[in-house]
Structure formats: structure tokens, C-alpha cells
Amino acid sequence: MATIADIKSALENVKYPGFAKSIVDFGFVKDVQVEGSACIITLEITSSAPEVEENLRKDIHSSLVGVVENITLNIKKPEAPSQQSNSVSGKNIAPQIKNFVMVSSGKGGVGKSTTTVNLAVAAAMQGKRVGILDADIYGPNIPRMMGINGKEVEVIGNKARPFKAYGVDVMSMGSLMEEGQALIWRGAMIMKAIQQLLRDILWEDLDILFIDMPPGTGDAQLTLAQSVPVTCGINVTTPQHVALDDSRRSLDMFKKLHIPIGGIIENMSGFICPKCNEESDIFGMGTCNELAEQYNTQVLGHLPIEPAIRQGGDNGKPIVYFQPESQTAKRYMQSAQKLIAYIDDITGTVSNASIQPTTPPGVSACSSAGASSSSHNGGGCGCH
Numbered sequence: 574m575a576t577i578a579d580i581k582s583a584l585e586n587v588k589y590p591g592f593a594k595s596i597v598d599f600g601f602v603k604d605v606q607v608e609g610s611a612c613i614i615t616l617e618i619t620s621s622a623p624e625v626e627e628n629l630r631k632d633i634h635s636s637l638v639g640v641v642e643n644i645t646l647n648i649k650k651p652e653a654p655s656q657q658s659n660s661v662s663g664k665n666i667a668p669q670i671k672n673f674v675m676v677s678s679g680k681g682g683v684g685k686s687t688t689t690v691n692l693a694v695a696a697a698m699q700g701k702r703v704g705i706l707d708a709d710i711y712g713p714n715i716p717r718m719m720g721i722n723g724k725e726v727e728v729i730g731n732k733a734r735p736f737k738a739y740g741v742d743v744m745s746m747g748s749l750m751e752e753g754q755a756l757i758w759r760g761a762m763i764m765k766a767i768q769q770l771l772r773d774i775l776w777e778d779l780d781i782l783f784i785d786m787p788p789g790t791g792d793a794q795l796t797l798a799q800s801v802p803v804t805c806g807i808n809v810t811t812p813q814h815v816a817l818d819d820s821r822r823s824l825d826m827f828k829k830l831h832i833p834i835g836g837i838i839e840n841m842s843g844f845i846c847p848k849c850n851e852e853s854d855i856f857g858m859g860t861c862n863e864l865a866e867q868y869n870t871q872v873l874g875h876l877p878i879e880p881a882i883r884q885g886g887d888n889g890k891p892i893v894y895f896q897p898e899s900q901t902a903k904r905y906m907q908s909a910q911k912l913i914a915y916i917d918d919i920t921g922t923v924s925n926a927s928i929q930p931t932t933p934p935g936v937s938a939c940s941s942a943g944a945s946s947s948s949h950n951g952g953g954c955g956c957h
């Protein structure tokens with residue numbers, strides 16, 4: 574006969590839809606009672622979306638097969654909001670920004686931040702109003718690469734003003750966290766952080782906000798797609814086949830989240846010798862072309878391994894700005910041009926509506942508070 578502990582342990586395998594954490598970890602399981610072969614489970618969740626309840630019922634029943642037979646499931650959820658403004662519905666919590674470009678990679682260290690910086694600066698050099706949001710909460714490198722490392726954030730009221738560097742507005746999680754501070758990011762905290770970076774930063778009217786995501790596919794990507802209509806995603810990869818396998822996951826994620834794929838950047842594609850300027854193949858060049866074909870997208874550019882790219886990153890002097898005549902800077906400029914053309918082409922056609930909102934912004938998955946509780950003091954997030 575099953576005990577309460579057996580049932581709770583089975584429920585630990587049930588993930589809250591859209592999140593990597595279980596309903597037990599989120600604290601949604603409020604009561605479990607057992608009588609013989611029957612059990613009554615009471616759950617309190619934060620989403621009013623019918624599909625969340627439906628998925629949970631299905632997953633809970635499958636997780637309890639062989640554990641207990643007669644299951645009564647009470648799911649308490651908030652009332653569906655009767656009328657939502659655009660900013661509360663989660664469809665666009667930063668409406669002054671025309672286009673959002675999600676920069677992703679299947680794994681770390683492939684040059685995602687380097688690409689974000691150089692593409693953003695290149696787009697600004699082509700006359701666009703551009704911002705960079707460094708949402709790579711695990712390793713925010715953008716401040717160093719944009720030369721704003723260690724600078725104080727200017728706070729106005731309860732909002733923060735982005736930095737300006739090389740014609741680009743910049744804000745990073747790294748500038749908001751104390752240096753060297755290590756945080757263990759959990760699903761609900763990630764969700765709140767991403768939404769605050771969009772809503773509580775004084776972004777001006779922008780043509781494009783480039784968003785440097787954490788590597789991989791997880792809560793940050795989902796939250797972003799649920800908070801703003803992401804115009805397109807771009808994938809950064811290196812040409813080795815192992816990296817391409819990881820890229821597929823990233824490209825599949827774009828498809829799942831209904832995010833159009835703007836293209837692939839093949840980084841570290843060949844090596845340009847600083848002495849003789851000759852280009853040689855190291856990891857394989859051009860392997861992304863096939864991947865792009867499979868996903869019906871384009872290769873935005875092949876960027877070589879070049880010491881000047883790394884030096885530019887380390888010194889906060891992006892190569893595209895400081896060495897505009899170099900072969901590499903020209904490739905970044907062309908890639909940005911292709912991306913802008915793609916965005917112009919699809920403008921107005923983007924809708925991530927079918928994946929949102931599962932929870933309104935400001936309501937974290939572990940909170941029952943409403944959107945109005947979203948604030949700097951952490952209101953609404955029950956995980957602190």
C-alpha cells in the first residue's frame with residue numbers, strides 16, 4: 574500500500590509545464606492524503622491557463638501508475654484575468670523596442686557574446702538604434718567586451734539607465750550584480766530577472782535589442798519568448814560536428830517557441846594568421862551550410878579565429894569598431910546587414926502568442942502574487 578512519502582516521491586518527477594523544476598520543488602503540492610488504495614492530492618498553482626492544468630493532470634496520473642490507483646486531484650488556480658493590457662498580458666513588456674533578436678548557442682564558449690557585441694556595434698554603425706541586453710546570468714561577459722566593466726549603474730527612481738558604448742545602449746546582469754557574487758539561479762528567479770531586465774531598465778526607442786542568452790535551452794529562453802515577441806533568433810556555433818549537434822537543440826528550441834530563425838553564425842571558422850594574413854582550416858569550415866539548409870535558414874557569416882577578435886573582447890574594444898578595415902570587421906558588417914534585411918522582411922509577422930502567457934509578468938512560478946506585486950524588492954517571488 575502506498576504511503577504519503579511514496580506519492581510525494583513520485584510527484585517529484587512531475588515538472589511544472591515550461592520549467593525544469595518539479596511541482597514539489599516549487600511548493601505547489603499542498604496536501605496529500607491516503608486511504609487504502611485511494612489518495613487525494615491538493616495542488617495550488619499560479620497559472621490560470623487551462624493547458625497548464627491539463628498537462629499537470631496527465632503527468633501526475635502517469636507518474637502515479639503502479640503507486641496508487643484511485644486518484645482525486647484538486648487543483649486550485651488563480652482566476653483568469655478578465656482583461657489584460659498589452660503590458661500585463663506578457664505579449665510585449667518593452668513596447669518601445671521594435672525588434673528583439675535572441676542570440677543563442679547550444680553550448681558555452683563558442684563566441685556568443687563576442688558575436689552579440691560585434692553584430693550590435695555593426696548594426697549601430699549602419700544607422701540603427703541598437704541595444705544589448707546581457708541576459709547571460711551565468712557568465713555575463715558583455716560589460717568587459719563593451720568596455721563598461723566596473724562602471725556604476727545610474728539609478729533613476731526605481732529604474733536603471735543603460736550604459737552607452739560605441740553607439741549602443743547596454744545593460745547586463747553583470748553590472749547589476751556585485752562583482753564576484755555567485756548566484757544559484759532557479760527557474761522562478763531567472764524568470765523574474767529576465768523580466769526586470771526588460772521592464773525596469775530605461776530602454777529608449779530602439780530598432781533592435783540584441784539579447785545575449787545563457788548557453789543552452791532553458792527557463793531564460795522560455796521566459797523571454799513569453800515576455801516579448803522575439804523577432805528572430807540567431808544561433809552561434811563553431812564548425813565541429815559535436816558543436817553542430819548542440820546547435821540543433823538550440824534551433825529546435827526556436828521552432829518550439831515559434832521564433833523565426835534569422836540565421837547561423839559560424840564562428841572560429843578557419844584561422845587568419847596575423848603575420849601573413851593567410852586563412853587556414855582548423856575546426857572545419859562551412860559545415861554550417863548544411864545545417865542552415867536543414868532549418869531553412871541562412872548562414873549570416875563565417876568568422877575566423879583571429880587573435881584580434883579575442884583581444885578586442887578582453888580590452889573592451891570590439892574589432893568591428895576599432896579595425897573596420899580588417900577582413901573580420903567586414904564580415905561582421907555583412908552579417909549585420911543580412912540580419913537587418915531579414916528583420917525588415919519579416920517585420921510585423923512575428924507572433925509568439927501561442928506560447929504565452931502562462932503566467933503574467935511579475936508572477937513567478939513559485940508565487941501567487943499578481944502582476945502588481947512585481948517590484949525591485951522582490952515582491953512576488955516566493956523563493957527568497
Ligand SMILES: Nc1ncnc2c1ncn2[C@@H]1O[C@H](COP(=O)(O)OP(=O)(O)OP(=O)(O)O)[C@@H](O)[C@H]1O
Nearest residue numbers: 681682683684685686687841877878879882883886
Ligand atoms: N572568432 C574568434 N577568434 C578568436 N577568439 C574568439 C573568437 N570568438 C570568440 N573568441 C574568444 O573566445 C572566448 C569565448 O568567447 P565568448 O565569451 O564570446 O563565448 P560565449 O559563447 O559567449 O561563452 P559563454 O558561454 O561563457 O557565455 C573569449 O575569450 C573570446 O574573446
